[in-house]
Amino acid sequence: MHTNRRKFITASVTGGLAAALPFTARSSGRLTEGLIDDKTGGAVPDYGKLDQAAAMPVFKKELFTSPVIIESLELLRLKDTFLCRVRSKDGAEGICVCNSLQMKSLYPIFVNRVQPFFIGKDARDLETIIEQLYVYGSNYKLQNLALWVPVASAEFAILDMMGRIAGKSIGELIGEIHNKQIAVYQANSERDITAEETIRQLKEQLAQSGAKAIKFKLGGRMNHPEYPAGRSEKLIPMVRKTFGDQMVISADANGSYGVEEAIKIGKIMQDYKYDFYEEPVPFDWYEETYQVAKALKIPVAGGEQEPSLHNFRWLIGNGALKVLQPDMFYFGGMVRSMKVARMARAMDKLCIPHITGDGFGYVYMMHFVSAIPNAGPFHEFKALSEDLPFQCKTSSLKSENGVVTVPSGPGLGVEIDPDYIKKHIVVKG
Amino acid sequence: MHTNRRKFITASVTGGLAAALPFTARSSGRLTEGLIDDKTGGAVPDYGKLDQAAAMPVFKKELFTSPVIIESLELLRLKDTFLCRVRSKDGAEGICVCNSLQMKSLYPIFVNRVQPFFIGKDARDLETIIEQLYVYGSNYKLQNLALWVPVASAEFAILDMMGRIAGKSIGELIGEIHNKQIAVYQANSERDITAEETIRQLKEQLAQSGAKAIKFKLGGRMNHPEYPAGRSEKLIPMVRKTFGDQMVISADANGSYGVEEAIKIGKIMQDYKYDFYEEPVPFDWYEETYQVAKALKIPVAGGEQEPSLHNFRWLIGNGALKVLQPDMFYFGGMVRSMKVARMARAMDKLCIPHITGDGFGYVYMMHFVSAIPNAGPFHEFKALSEDLPFQCKTSSLKSENGVVTVPSGPGLGVEIDPDYIKKHIVVKG
Numbered sequence: 001m002h003t004n005r006r007k008f009i010t011a012s013v014t015g016g017l018a019a020a021l022p023f024t025a026r027s028s029g030r031l032t033e034g035l036i037d038d039k040t041g042g043a044v045p046d047y048g049k050l051d052q053a054a055a056m057p058v059f060k061k062e063l064f065t066s067p068v069i070i071e072s073l074e075l076l077r078l079k080d081t082f083l084c085r086v087r088s089k090d091g092a093e094g095i096c097v098c099n100s101l102q103m104k105s106l107y108p109i110f111v112n113r114v115q116p117f118f119i120g121k122d123a124r125d126l127e128t129i130i131e132q133l134y135v136y137g138s139n140y141k142l143q144n145l146a147l148w149v150p151v152a153s154a155e156f157a158i159l160d161m162m163g164r165i166a167g168k169s170i171g172e173l174i175g176e177i178h179n180k181q182i183a184v185y186q187a188n189s190e191r192d193i194t195a196e197e198t199i200r201q202l203k204e205q206l207a208q209s210g211a212k213a214i215k216f217k218l219g220g221r222m223n224h225p226e227y228p229a230g231r232s233e234k235l236i237p238m239v240r241k242t243f244g245d246q247m248v249i250s251a252d253a254n255g256s257y258g259v260e261e262a263i264k265i266g267k268i269m270q271d272y273k274y275d276f277y278e279e280p281v282p283f284d285w286y287e288e289t290y291q292v293a294k295a296l297k298i299p300v301a302g303g304e305q306e307p308s309l310h311n312f313r314w315l316i317g318n319g320a321l322k323v324l325q326p327d328m329f330y331f332g333g334m335v336r337s338m339k340v341a342r343m344a345r346a347m348d349k350l351c352i353p354h355i356t357g358d359g360f361g362y363v364y365m366m367h368f369v370s371a372i373p374n375a376g377p378f379h380e381f382k383a384l385s386e387d388l389p390f391q392c393k394t395s396s397l398k399s400e401n402g403v404v405t406v407p408s409g410p411g412l413g414v415e416i417d418p419d420y421i422k423k424h425i426v427v428k429g
Numbered sequence: 430m431h432t433n434r435r436k437f438i439t440a441s442v443t444g445g446l447a448a449a450l451p452f453t454a455r456s457s458g459r460l461t462e463g464l465i466d467d468k469t470g471g472a473v474p475d476y477g478k479l480d481q482a483a484a485m486p487v488f489k490k491e492l493f494t495s496p497v498i499i500e501s502l503e504l505l506r507l508k509d510t511f512l513c514r515v516r517s518k519d520g521a522e523g524i525c526v527c528n529s530l531q532m533k534s535l536y537p538i539f540v541n542r543v544q545p546f547f548i549g550k551d552a553r554d555l556e557t558i559i560e561q562l563y564v565y566g567s568n569y570k571l572q573n574l575a576l577w578v579p580v581a582s583a584e585f586a587i588l589d590m591m592g593r594i595a596g597k598s599i600g601e602l603i604g605e606i607h608n609k610q611i612a613v614y615q616a617n618s619e620r621d622i623t624a625e626e627t628i629r630q631l632k633e634q635l636a637q638s639g640a641k642a643i644k645f646k647l648g649g650r651m652n653h654p655e656y657p658a659g660r661s662e663k664l665i666p667m668v669r670k671t672f673g674d675q676m677v678i679s680a681d682a683n684g685s686y687g688v689e690e691a692i693k694i695g696k697i698m699q700d701y702k703y704d705f706y707e708e709p710v711p712f713d714w715y716e717e718t719y720q721v722a723k724a725l726k727i728p729v730a731g732g733e734q735e736p737s738l739h740n741f742r743w744l745i746g747n748g749a750l751k752v753l754q755p756d757m758f759y760f761g762g763m764v765r766s767m768k769v770a771r772m773a774r775a776m777d778k779l780c781i782p783h784i785t786g787d788g789f790g791y792v793y794m795m796h797f798v799s800a801i802p803n804a805g806p807f808h809e810f811k812a813l814s815e816d817l818p819f820q821c822k823t824s825s826l827k828s829e830n831g832v833v834t835v836p837s838g839p840g841l842g843v844e845i846d847p848d849y850i851k852k853h854i855v856v857k858g
Contacts (some may be wrong), residue, residue, distance in 0.1 A: 105537040109575075112534045135651050141734055141759070143713070146538075146575030222564050284572070284737040286715065305570055308713040330570070 045317030046347075053342040054309065058174050058335045061124040063166045068092065068123040073154055075103075075110050076424035081359075081387070082107070083416075083424060084153040086161050088123065094161025095416055097360035097388065099329040102149045107427050110150035113137050123158050127335050130155065144307035148332035155333035156364055160411035169409025170364075174334050175371030182369050182404050184381035185213035185250070191220065192227045195235040199242050206243075210402040213248035213275070213378040214239065218265060219256025222282055226256065232265060240272040248378060250275045250301070255282035259291050266296040276301040276323045276352075286311070290320040299323050303340070304330065304354040312340045316347050323376060327354040328364045337368060345374040357382035363397065363407065363414060370406040389417035474746030475776075482771040483738065487603050487764045490553040492595045497521065497552040502583055504532075504539050505853035510788075510816070511536065512845075512853055513582040515590050517552065523590025524845055526789035526817065528758040531578045536856050539579035542566050552587050556764050559584065573736040577761030584762035585793055589840035598838025599793075603763050604800030611798050611833050613810035614642035614679070620649065621656045624664040628671050635672075639831040642677035642704070642807040643668065647694060648685025651711055655685065661694060669701040677807060679704045679730070684711035688720050695725040705730040705752045705781075715740070719749040728752050732769070733759065733783040741769045745776050752805060756783040757793045766797060774803040786811035792826065792836065792843060799835040818846035 069089040075098075076083040082098035103110070117136050121129055130151060134140050139147055159170045171177055186209050188202050198216060206214070216239065220226035232251075239249055251274060257265060262280035269277055276299045281288045283305035293300040301323035306312055307330070315321045324344040326337040341351040351374055355361040362382050369375045381399050392414045395405040407413025498518040504527075505512040511527035532539070546565050550558055559580060563569050568576055588599045600606055615638050617631050627645055635643070645668065649655035661680075668678055680703060686694060691709035698706055705728045710717045712734035722729040730752035735741055736759070744750045753773040755766040770780040780803055784790040791811050798804045810828050821843045824834040836842025 105541045105571075106575075108534040108537065135653065140651055140711075142534075142573060142575055143734075144571060144573045144575065144736075146535075146571055146573065222569060224564065282739065283569075284739050286740075287743060305572075307573075310711065310713050311715075314716060 045314075047313065047317055049346045050313050050317050050343045053346040054313065054339040056342060057127060058338040059124075059126045060173055061126075063168065063173070064124050064162070068162065068165065070118050070121055070123055070158070073115050073118045073157070075107055075115070075153075075427040076421065077107070077427050078420075078424045080104050082153075082427075083421060084110075084157040085421070086118075086123075086154070086157040088161065092161050092165050094157045094159070094164065094411060095421070096153045096156035096160065097363075097416070098153045099149055099356060099358045099361060101356065101358045102145060102329065103153065106146055106149055109142065109146055110153065111427060113139055113142070113147070114150040114154055118154060118158075123162060126155065126158060126162075130332065130335055144305075145327075145330040148307060148336075149329050152329045152331070152333035155335065156412075159334060163409050163411030167410050169370070169407065169413055170334065170367040170411060171370035171406065172409065174338055174368070176373075177370050178373045179370050179375055180406055180408075182366055182375075182406060183213070183378050183402055184209060184211050184399050184404055185215050185248070185378040186211035187380050187382075188214075188216040191217050194228055195231050195238055198231075198235055199238060202239070202243075209381060209399040211378070211381070211399065212246075212402050213250070214243060215250045215252060215278075215380070218251045218253040221254040221256055223255060223258070233268060236265075236268045236272055236274070240274075245273070248275050249273075250278065252278035252301075253280050255279050255285075257281055259288045262288075262292045263295045266292065266298055266300075270296065270298045274298055278302060278323075278325070279304070286314065286320065289315070290318055293320050293322070299350075301325055301352065303327075307331065309336060309339060313343060316340075316343045316349060319347075322349050324349060324351045325354040326351075327356070328368055329356070329361060330354070334364075334368055338372070341372045341374060345372075350374055350376045352376035352379055355380065355382060359385055359388070360412070360414070363412060366404060366406045367412070389420045391415045391417075474743075476742065476746055478775045479742050479746050479772045482775040483742070483768040485771060486556060487767040488553075488555045489602055490555075492597065492602070493553050493591070497591065497594065499547050499550055499552055499587070502544050502547045502586070504536055504544070504582075504856040505850065506536070506856050507849075507853045509533050510853075511582075511856075512850060513539075513586040514850070515547075515552075515583070515586040517590065521590050521594050523586045523588070523593065523840060524850070525582045525585035525589065526792075526845070527582045528578055528785060528787045528790060530785065530787045531574060531758065532582065535575055535578055538571065538575055539582065540856060542568055542571070542576070543579040543583055547583060547587075552591060555584065555587060555591075559761065559764055573734075574756075574759040577736060577765075578758050581758045581760070581762035584764065585841075588763060592838050592840030596839050598799070598836070598842055599763065599796035599840060600799035600835065601838065603767055603797070605802075606799050607802045608799050608804055609835055609837075611795055611804075611835060612642070612807050612831055613638060613640050613828050613833055614644050614677070614807040615640035616681075616809050616811075617643075617645040620646050623657055624660050624667055627660075627664055628667060631668070631672075638810060638828040640807070640810070640828065641675075641831045642679070643672060644679045644681060644707075644809070647680045647682040650683040650685055652684065652687070662697060665694075665697045665701055665703070669703075674702070677704050678702075679707065681707035681730075682709050684708050684714075686710055688717045691717075691721045692724045695721065695727055695729075699725065699727045703727055707731060707752075707754070708733070715743065715749065718744070719747055722749050722751070728779075730754055730781065732756075736760065738765060738768060742772060745769075745772045745778060748776075751778050753778060753780045754783040755780075756785070757790065757797060758785070759783070763793075763797055767801070770801045770803060774801075779803055779805045781805035781808055784809065784811060788814055788817070789841070789843070792841060795833060795835045796841070818849045820844045820846075 071089045072087045074085045082100045082103040084096040086094045186205050218232040278301040280292045299322035302321050303325040326340045355365040394408040500518045501516045503514045511529045511532040513525040515523045615634050647661040707730040709721045728751035731750050732754040755769045784794040823837040
């Protein structure tokens, strides 16, 4: 943590993340210079290096000397809230608090397409199971959060169970511990409000979280015009002036722009020493993301909506993204996200995973961030659901002066009230 | 139809589809030559032309002089079979026979994320509704068949209703009628059987359908090794020798290969004058699809799994695909698929839509193919479900000597037994 904070200070003084890590800049400005394999210049991305990084095992199966056979994997429902519970033949148990906002529409995918494949398998083979599950029942046709949220729910429950068996935190099951404490940035998620109102809200939010970094929303989202018109161009300088030079500031366009407008806005962000620029163009505009990244010095961030490991490989290899943001649920869990983080690291890029505020998302994200060496200096903080009765002995799970402590396990490191779990019913197909 | 057959004969004699249409070949062999905007050569795709093609209205709202307000849009279920029923305030009604194999896992997406957005809207604004629905409730995060199958089901029901109001077939609502009859190819879907057994099955299938074209499966699917080993290399010449020079033959690798192997197999297909080469590499390997296409003369086909109109624009604009295969259900229906067909046409490429055998898929595909000028010479035939009681006065919906007649409407042109519909229950959230 303290290392990260020093990194941030250097970064904010000298121009943000771009200065904090040795990003390998390519500078000819050609649209696809990273891809060109000919005599005219340009370089082919070092895909070998990326493939090597992605192929390294993530889950530490060597911690387990005997099989852990999955006897049941259940989805539990209480109104619109979902839990996933796994049990082994030997009586071990793990729980995941699902992303219920999504699971509410995806539960038959869990029951029909995910659950059956896990039953009877050895949980130590988690990585292979997830790989095979992608082809099982032609699941690959559903490759996006529709498939990956159910898969992540199963994986998180299994990691909780395995952590409890081995006496390790989830982070310790998927890597070395690099971050026991995590500095957070304060995000403001509003659009369609004035620049002045955004400032007012950010001040109020900062007073609560004590964060040393800010993120706010630009543009109108997914190629739509913004309201009020001109809000972003006004807000970018105003946030810097209001919060001062030491504040680390980033902004998220959620795919608002075409290439030209994205570059124009990005240049204003550069002028005001912003830290990163999230989703300048729609997430499935690969070529255009690349074009925007090449035209700007400010690191472009993205990946929340990216469902494909192979496309992450392209985005990383070609330098279209410098800050990688796989969502812990949307991308299918820790094992798959770790492969993205490792590919990013191989190319000197950062990982700042995305998460939604629903359920325990933030706790899963903290465990993941604890285990990656190339985490960004600040991570999003989203308050935990207050409906959920739980105990955590090793962390308040709150932002204290802008810093959150990662629970130290075993497993998730959080105990959910057994009486609350009993109120749920098992979801059938 | 007869035009198409003549086209085929020319094609099969002179080397397949590649000879049938004026494909604009690029020949420098550079990995991304289509994308390069510099002084060193290569051309930028004419995206302006593609955008113009995609922006043209599809649904002929001018056929309707007064509003058609959607009063209800219901998903109906009988065991694992689904229908979608739309009703207008004025008492008009339309039915879609869903892709139930998928809907079985997607019905809450229909109920939570699609259905509410249609209620109270004017069905004449179908195109705008579908565009807005993509952003409604952040549905874009679910952009693949998980979202598009529910959307297509709604669209097909609405088109059926609108066709009945206007006295037009679905094809007449979305374009001019170019094909009243459709020649079919005989597909064999088996892997993991010997080359000899594949030949035996194809002979049996051809005896039934009378098709003048064949498609079969190559490789092991989605990067998996094939079984028996060497089956594809043996089968490619064997199919040509068995069925003779006049048979139009294509093959589908379902993403079996990496680039090198894909090119090797493609060259064998060229040697034996195959017509098109479907999904040589996994569907989300954009760069690699491009590389394979550039290294081969045989047209590369794909698009079944592509959920993004913007990525189709890239694939078409850069010549990565010469045969476009959006799936009528997986891609979200007729309006969206027509935009793909029109972009394909703007670049002299063919559209041969994909469909699964489930429900009435083939009937929807026939209506679509009836309305596109750049349909391929042969289309897949998949038998209709025998469980479904229906009447069609204008077509047997069967392959007769390799040709199927498109029902002439109104709407779908098929009447489903009202007593059968009554057995269904309305699906709730």
